[in-house]
Amino acid sequence: MGQAPDPVKVGRKYFEWYYRSADPRDFSVTSLPSREFAFSYFGEEGMRRHISFGGLEELAEHLRTAIPRHAFYSTAYYRDPGAKDMEEKGWLGADLVFDIDVDHVETPCKELHDKWICKSCGASGWGSVERCPRCGSEAIERHTWVCETCINVARDEVLKLVDFLEMDFGFSRHELLVTFSGHRGFHVHLESPEVRELSQDSRREIVDYVKGLGLDARFLTAKTRGGYKLRYEAPLGWYGRLARWALIKVGSENPVLSLSEWRSIVEESVTREAAAVDEKVTIDTKRLIRLPNSLHGKTGLKVAPFSVDELENTSIIDRAKVFTEGEVAVRLEEGPKRVLDVDLGSGGVLTLPTYAALYLLLNGAKLLKFEQR
Numbered sequence: 608m609g610q611a612p613d614p615v616k617v618g619r620k621y622f623e624w625y626y627r628s629a630d631p632r633d634f635s636v637t638s639l640p641s642r643e644f645a646f647s648y649f650g651e652e653g654m655r656r657h658i659s660f661g662g663l664e665e666l667a668e669h670l671r672t673a674i675p676r677h678a679f680y681s682t683a684y685y686r687d688p689g690a691k692d693m694e695e696k697g698w699l700g701a702d703l704v705f706d707i708d709v710d711h712v713e714t715p716c717k718e719l720h721d722k723w724i725c726k727s728c729g730a731s732g733w734g735s736v737e738r739c740p741r742c743g744s745e746a747i748e749r750h751t752w753v754c755e756t757c758i759n760v761a762r763d764e765v766l767k768l769v770d771f772l773e774m775d776f777g778f779s780r781h782e783l784l785v786t787f788s789g790h791r792g793f794h795v796h797l798e799s800p801e802v803r804e805l806s807q808d809s810r811r812e813i814v815d816y817v818k819g820l821g822l823d824a825r826f827l828t829a830k831t832r833g834g835y836k837l838r839y840e841a842p843l844g845w846y847g848r849l850a851r852w853a854l855i856k857v858g859s860e861n862p863v864l865s866l867s868e869w870r871s872i873v874e875e876s877v878t879r880e881a882a883a884v885d886e887k888v889t890i891d892t893k894r895l896i897r898l899p900n901s902l903h904g905k906t907g908l909k910v911a912p913f914s915v916d917e918l919e920n921t922s923i924i925d926r927a928k929v930f931t932e933g934e935v936a937v938r939l940e941e942g943p944k945r946v947l948d949v950d951l952g953s954g955g956v957l958t959l960p961t962y963a964a965l966y967l968l969l970n971g972a973k974l975l976k977f978e979q980r
């Protein structure tokens with residue numbers, strides 16, 4: 608027998624230990640006094656926003672004493688970031704930010720950890736569905752979890768985006784700040800002065816480009832004897848990607864093909880190379896985004912920053928895990944078969960690494976016991 612643990616009490620205790628022992632410099636963000644901050648706290652509904660700090664020490668003090676469950680800062684810079692009214696804040700510009708989330712990418716492991724329940728007919732199952740396979744309803748309740756496989760799939764999407772930012776837009780990888788979101792994806796931040804004043808429309812065009820939206824074989828190719836060829840042979844941008852796929856598919860970088868054959872090469876190239884970014888996040892010039900090195904309140908994982916080189920060569924999950932010491936005995940009534948890098952089998956009484964037990968608790972698994980060993 609055991610007692611159901613209280614996620615608010617237990618979570619706050621772990622988060623308090625983390626924020627009290629962290630190095631304040633970990634929470635450093637550029638132009639900190641010009642940013643808006645927002646937090647939600649354990650045991651409280653909603654989010655408190657329009658908060659500003661004079662400097663890093665003030666922010667670190669708030670984290671140490673208020674122990675937020677979630678911590679965000681604005682991608683925008685303001686003259687008066689603490690003003691309650693968005694108009695009065697005085698918008699000065701915003702970083703260019705991309706969000707990549709595994710929710711938008713198919714992964715085989717969803718069968719192991721994601722559950723859906725139809726709110727109309729009560730049917731349920733593992734994996735991810737758009738609509739109920741029994742009654743067709745779109746009123747689906749989802750319980751989603753993340754494992755190392757999903758995180759690595761999301762990481763590969765980030766690397767596709769980095770390829771566009773470096774090769775097509777000419778940014779250096781050293782200008783990019785990549786953070787694991789602490790849950791199911793990544794954020795890519797660009798803070799260069801030349802992006803700060805980009806309008807929403809310009810940001811949307813960048814999204815369309817990296818997603819390969821509107822690429823049309825008719826305009827990318829020109830008619831020649833016997834068919835169509837790419838208009839440009841320079842190995843740059845989407846032309847370069849199409850040339851590569853033409854080489855793979857038909858053995859030549861610029862073959863003479865029918866329009867429909869070019870269309871299928873365009874489609875293949877977009878499927879394989881476009882980056883699955885969330886448009887809403889990039890075009891929002893007043894976005895709140897997770898504070899680097901803060902903890903995610905539904906996972907207990909760290910919003911860990913990575914350089915592009917580290918992204919390629921480091922275990923994401925190892926760096927995001929914070930509570931790696933000790934083990935916790937849990938009784939899992941019903942839940943996923945695998946989370947993070949831990950197999951849970953069919954549940955029951957389990958002894959888990961602390962970080963995995965905390966994730967189950969914070970993300971709403973049915974636990975009847977939580978005993979730190």
Ligand SMILES: [Zn+2]
Nearest residue numbers: 725728739742
């Ligand atoms: Zn149904």
Ligand SMILES: [Zn+2]
Nearest residue numbers: 716754756757
């Ligand atoms: Zn997974």
